[in-house]
Amino acid sequence: MGEATRYRRLSKDDAVVLLVDHQSGLISLVQDFSPGEFKNNVLALARSAKFFGLPTILTTSFEQGPNGPLVPELKELFPDAPYIARPGQINAWDNEDFVRAIEATGRKQLIIAGVVTDVCVAFPTLSAIEAGYEVFVVVDASGTFNEAVRQAALARMSAAGAQLMNWFAVACELQRDWRNDIEGLGNLLSEHIPNYRNLMTSYAARTP
Incomplete structure (x- = not known):
């Protein structure tokens, strides 16, 4: 069985959750989900991370500009989590503090979601795969301008080796057994x- 066809199962002992640029300004760009549906999906992923005790890293991009601050619910859920406010890097992987925070966990499975899917999720996903990580993209906790843009971004990440999941599948795979x-x-x-x-x-x- 080739590497691309192996079933690489999420492990609560080797996974870290990356919540990238869920900011008040950027979220207004999300049009491939309704506002209520998208907020529900993001919080469901976040609460799944807490339920399974996964290390979680929060990052934002250029908060002082139109992207705006991190949505308050995520900060409240993870008051002690690493919080990387990037001063300008569009690709979170270009920020040394963000990469160091991931490395400090010692984990190799990255569960990532963010806004927008084609940039804030796709760029660090491609960079992390190149750096040797397994990346699991949570498609329903990531949003962008429209369905066509989403599909192009997911195809690009999938072709590079990212696994595409929804938050429900993430929770069930981590649970293993009812x-x-x-x-x-x-x-x-x-x-x-x-x-x-x-x-x-x-x-x-x-x-x-």
């Missing part, structure tokens, strides 16, 4: 997928 924490994972999913609450309600009714 029996590890049925209520914990079920409640996390229920908070962000309304219909999933029905499953948990049914489960609770059948559980003595």
